[in-house]
Amino acid sequence: MDVLDSPTKMQRAADEARQAGRRVGLVPTMGALHDGHLSLLRRARAESDLTVMSLFVNPAQFDRPDDLARYPRDFNRDARLARDGGVDIIFAPTVEAMYPAGFQTYVLPGPLAERWEGAARPGHFRGVATVCAKLFAICRPHRAYFGQKDYQQATLIRRLVADLNLGLEIVILPTVREADGLALSSRNVLLDPGARRQATVLSHALRTAQAAVAAGERSALRLREMIEAELRTAPLAQPEYVGVCDPDTLEPLARITGRAVALLAARFGAVRLIDNGMLEP
């Protein structure tokens, strides 16, 4: 396994692989790897001749300096897990290499970036879209792998690739969860034990809504109320938003007539968690 910090060297390695007819797969991460990341790596490795994992905590997508400062980092552990997961190249650039002096060009996403996470975290998706466009240009993947855990992000990146004709395929894989339902997240380690216990309320609320839809509920308002009521059973949870949305545009729905997605975010003290679940009539 190679570790590259230079965008130029990374680009050269990817170009050489492509010229040799090898398939390049990219898994973008911010490190602090968990089984969610590893499931993306497994799929990438199965489908690629050269598996690249980027590891970059991207300042441009953090709207809060304290969130950026507290973001968990452990390069040696991540490198070990990546090697065991069959990664060929870790691309781990410095902030200066990605945003050198004079950097001024950003990718501005459209309405998909405005609601939900976009409204809660101003500039977040501009940072995500910009870094992904850069990572795609540097790592030249045929396919890039993302988790459904960040549903709005995955939807927006598919749009980015189509809108800018970036010529790669985006693969979105299911959310990996703890045995009690909590979606794996690098931020889970920041939860204190009480908050960790109550954090299961997010996935439980989504399951309640999924069961209600399966049982015939079609009112988005009632589904939202159901989710909000369940979130209120966890005193440490401070809900930020609950949306019942069109799965492609992420616009709120009034009624469930086909596939839909429930999106939610809640704070537990200083730790902000998100989750989502498909609602299928």
Ligand code: AMP
């Ligand atoms: P991050 O390091 O948090 O930026 O995440 C890197 C990638 O892993 C993103 O595509 C995430 O959507 C994905 N990911 C994060 N958590 C999970 C999870 N629990 N299950 C599946 N994929 C995940």
